[in-house]
Amino acid sequence: MNNTKNQRDSDIQKKIDYEIRMREGACKLLAACSQRDQALEASKSLLTCNARIMAYMSELQRMKEAQVMQRVARRSSDAGPMDDRSPCKAKVAISDLRIPLMWKDTEYFKNKGELHRCAVFCLLQLGGEIFDTDMVMVDRTLTDICFDNTIVFNEASPGFELRVELYSCCSEEDYSAGSTPRKLASKLSTSLGRSSGKKMRGALEPGACSPTSNGGGAAILLPVPSVPGPKYHLLAHTTLNLSHVQDSFRTHDFTITGNEECSYWLPLYGGVCCRLAAQPHCMTQQMMSGCLRVKLGGEPQGWTNVYGVLKGTNLFCYHQKEDMEANVEPVLTIGINKETRIRAAEKDPHSKAQNICITNQYGGEEVMHTLAADSREDTQHWMEAFWQQFYDMSQWRQCCDDLMKIELPSPRKPAIVTPKQGSLYHEMVIDTSDDIGTVTDILARRIEEFDLRSQLGSPPHWMSLFDEDPPRSPHSHQHLPPHSPSPRLHSRCHRTPGLLSSNASLTSDSDSPTSVRPCFRQAWSPDSNSSSGRFRPRTLSLDAKLSTLRGRGYGGFRCNCQPPTASSGSPRPTQIALSCSSSTSSSSSSEGSNSQESDLGFSRPSSARRSLRNLRAKLDPRNWLQSQV
Amino acid sequence: MSFIPGHPVTAVVQRIEIHKLRDGDNLILGFSIGGGIDQDPSQNPFSEDKTDKGIYVTRVSKGGPAEVAGLRMGDKIMQVNGWDMTMVTHDQARKKLTKKNEDVVRLLVTRKSLENAVRQSMMQH
Numbered sequence: 001m002n003n004t005k006n007q008r009d010s011d012i013q014k015k016i017d018y019e020i021r022m023r024e025g026a027c028k029l030l031a032a033c034s035q036r037d038q039a040l041e042a043s044k045s046l047l048t049c050n051a052r053i054m055a056y057m058s059e060l061q062r063m064k065e066a067q068v069m070q071r072v073a074r075r076s077s078d079a080g081p082m083d084d085r086s087p088c089k090a091k092v093a094i095s096d097l098r099i100p101l102m103w104k105d106t107e108y109f110k111n112k113g114e115l116h117r118c119a120v121f122c123l124l125q126l127g128g129e130i131f132d133t134d135m136v137m138v139d140r141t142l143t144d145i146c147f148d149n150t151i152v153f154n155e156a157s158p159g160f161e162l163r164v165e166l167y168s169c170c171s172e173e174d175y176s177a178g179s180t181p182r183k184l185a186s187k188l189s190t191s192l193g194r195s196s197g198k199k200m201r202g203a204l205e206p207g208a209c210s211p212t213s214n215g216g217g218a219a220i221l222l223p224v225p226s227v228p229g230p231k232y233h234l235l236a237h238t239t240l241n242l243s244h245v246q247d248s249f250r251t252h253d254f255t256i257t258g259n260e261e262c263s264y265w266l267p268l269y270g271g272v273c274c275r276l277a278a279q280p281h282c283m284t285q286q287m288m289s290g291c292l293r294v295k296l297g298g299e300p301q302g303w304t305n306v307y308g309v310l311k312g313t314n315l316f317c318y319h320q321k322e323d324m325e326a327n328v329e330p331v332l333t334i335g336i337n338k339e340t341r342i343r344a345a346e347k348d349p350h351s352k353a354q355n356i357c358i359t360n361q362y363g364g365e366e367v368m369h370t371l372a373a374d375s376r377e378d379t380q381h382w383m384e385a386f387w388q389q390f391y392d393m394s395q396w397r398q399c400c401d402d403l404m405k406i407e408l409p410s411p412r413k414p415a416i417v418t419p420k421q422g423s424l425y426h427e428m429v430i431d432t433s434d435d436i437g438t439v440t441d442i443l444a445r446r447i448e449e450f451d452l453r454s455q456l457g458s459p460p461h462w463m464s465l466f467d468e469d470p471p472r473s474p475h476s477h478q479h480l481p482p483h484s485p486s487p488r489l490h491s492r493c494h495r496t497p498g499l500l501s502s503n504a505s506l507t508s509d510s511d512s513p514t515s516v517r518p519c520f521r522q523a524w525s526p527d528s529n530s531s532s533g534r535f536r537p538r539t540l541s542l543d544a545k546l547s548t549l550r551g552r553g554y555g556g557f558r559c560n561c562q563p564p565t566a567s568s569g570s571p572r573p574t575q576i577a578l579s580c581s582s583s584t585s586s587s588s589s590s591e592g593s594n595s596q597e598s599d600l601g602f603s604r605p606s607s608a609r610r611s612l613r614n615l616r617a618k619l620d621p622r623n624w625l626q627s628q629v
Numbered sequence: 630m631s632f633i634p635g636h637p638v639t640a641v642v643q644r645i646e647i648h649k650l651r652d653g654d655n656l657i658l659g660f661s662i663g664g665g666i667d668q669d670p671s672q673n674p675f676s677e678d679k680t681d682k683g684i685y686v687t688r689v690s691k692g693g694p695a696e697v698a699g700l701r702m703g704d705k706i707m708q709v710n711g712w713d714m715t716m717v718t719h720d721q722a723r724k725k726l727t728k729k730n731e732d733v734v735r736l737l738v739t740r741k742s743l744e745n746a747v748r749q750s751m752m753q754h
Binding site: 623625627 | 658660663669672673687688719720723726727
């Protein structure tokens with residue numbers, strides 16, 4: 001007994017030492033770093049280390065107290081009920097934290113000044129474990145603060161309390177306020193403007209902003225040694241327990257500390273959404289296993305030997321132990337849940353052991369199973385296991401109805417960096433209605449069209465203009481009608497490059513920006529020397545295919561270009577090219593030639609590419625034009 | 630919704646008011662159009678009548694101003710801010726939608742489901 005205690009002591013001591021070393025490292029880093037981001041991260045680690053040290057120290061304290069109490073109890077020989085049943089532990093996971101914000105409209109419309117930004121993160125504590133989430137920068141373009149981390153706490157008891165705290169730090173200007181002497185600081189704050197003065201004052205006096213600081217539950221925070229750099233302040237907190245556990249998202253109240261005057265203030269809506277799931281060990285682990293005999297069928301004397309495994313809400317009976325390991329279906333599954341009644345019967349005087357009768361209600365019917373163990377001790381063990389199971393279920397309540405899924409974040413997943421948690425309108429998702437079927441249909445039709453065109457005979461007479469360029473080395477996308485969307489002058493550059501459709505065709509364009517392209521030519525002169533090989537539809541990777549097609553929209557990769565009317569003789573392709581490169585192409589409509597811009601508006605602006613694409617679009621008569629507005 | 634050239638067109642329309650979204654210098658509506666009297670109508674995947682050269686909505690950006698206003702893919706645009714869209718070229722249609730000094734476009738659009746709904750409610754009487 002003493003040995004395990006000492007073991008636990010030294011464990012905690014080791015942890016404390018480790019955290020102290022981490023804290024020193026964080027302090028040094030904070031003093032040394034120059035960039036704001038680094039300073040914020042270092043400050044966050046410092047805060048977490050402090051919190052952990054605090055938690056470990058209080059745990060040590062508790063253990064020492066418990067030791068003392070035990071010694072006292074033993075001395076007075078006041079043996080309490082020794083067979084107190086203790087419920088099993090559980091794995092508790094909190095994920096998908098989302099904190100809605102409620103910006104005032106004045107923030108958007110009147111606030112022409114700098115963007116008020118804060119760095120926030122969440123600190124989660126359960127028992128002795130403390131975890132922090134990643135840091136998120138919040139400004140008024142965000143509608144919610146989202147933390148993608150999944151935090152898993154092992155070994156939680158049914159009476160657990162999970163404390164969630166939101167810390168924030170203003171990140172606009174560099175208030176190295178720690179170093180400013182107080183008199184100077186107060187002079188500054190009164191002589192500055194009202195709002196910036198408030199901010200200065202807020203930064204200087206971290207405690208002053210929260211009138212209810214440390215009023216209720218003590219914050220996890222240790223008094224921080226004065227370290228230069230950004231300081232986080234507690235913005236809101238809440239405590240979750242077993243009653244909040246559910247297999248879906250729920251909103252909980254968030255108690256907000258701090259007010260509008262503080263520099264680290266954010267307009268929280270007052271709730272926090274998250275998914276809090278718990279997996280008690282009784283649901284995930286085998287609580288009891290052993291050989292049993294079961295009465296199957298209707299025969300009164302027919303006993304079958306099975307290997308029973310008690311796990312979760314079921315008692316699985318396999319033919320033999322190896323079946324269970326091989327994941328073979330059990331012979332019999334008896335439900336063990338809150339409605340089950342289990343009784344040990346003394347009915348059989350012949351056998352050495354008692355019978356165990358398990359009664360379940362299936363629908364309106366009562367079904368009874370009779371089991372027997374090999375010996376009296378086994379029976380006793382099984383009954384004990386069943387009682388423990390029932391006790392666990394009563395303690396863990398809703399967690400034992402069904403196994404809740406906990407997804408462990410895979411450590412190898414690279415962090416998906418979103419450049420900016422944009423607002424709703426910054427993410428225009430491309431229609432994903434194109435499925436594989438549509439893709440292959442469209443591709444097949446394309447191939448047919450090419451075949452058709454190749455039989456058309458000589459290329460149009462204006463093709464001679466493009467003859468001077470030597471055929472290019474084949475890119476893999478040449479056969480596709482290269483109408484990557486031509487951007488308009490006011491192109492929408494904010495679309496993230498990842499969504500760009502026509503990366504495939506864009507790469508082929510990038511090489512010779514100035515001349516009108518022979519890859520275009522290949523679409524048109526199938527009987528030119530070297531093109532026959534290129535005419536064969538290359539197999540693009542499906543991703544490239546889908547992305548090119550997606551960007552072009554439904555059927556949209558048929559640019560329409562009406563062939564220049566016969567009456568106008570040889571059209572002036574160079575002029576067309578010129579007029580295309582300016583997007584206000586109203587002039588060309590008066591020319592009689594059509595200046596449709598097959599305009600799906602995604603790609604990076606490049607006047608040469610634009611002219612090229614417009615040209616292609618114009619000269620293909622079978623396309624149905626689509627324009628983005 | 631079939632139309633006979635030279636005869637007046639009747640259709641059940643829905644009014645849709647789209648507030649353009651300002652993105653820097655650009656005004657975005659968030660959808661794409663196809664069609665026009667200068668286009669090949671047989672390639673229009675949304676039209677019932679394959680000789681219909683009207684302007685159709687071919688794509689609606691998710692979450693964009695058009696979707697928010699109620700525009701759906703496959704709608705045929707009959708009017709934009711009072712200008713007729715049933716007999717225009719593709720470029721003319723695009724221009725009527727993208728006037729820089731207009732923040733709001735009021736469309737009259739028609740779709741098959743509207744017609745069906747009205748027909749059904751009329752049949753019940």
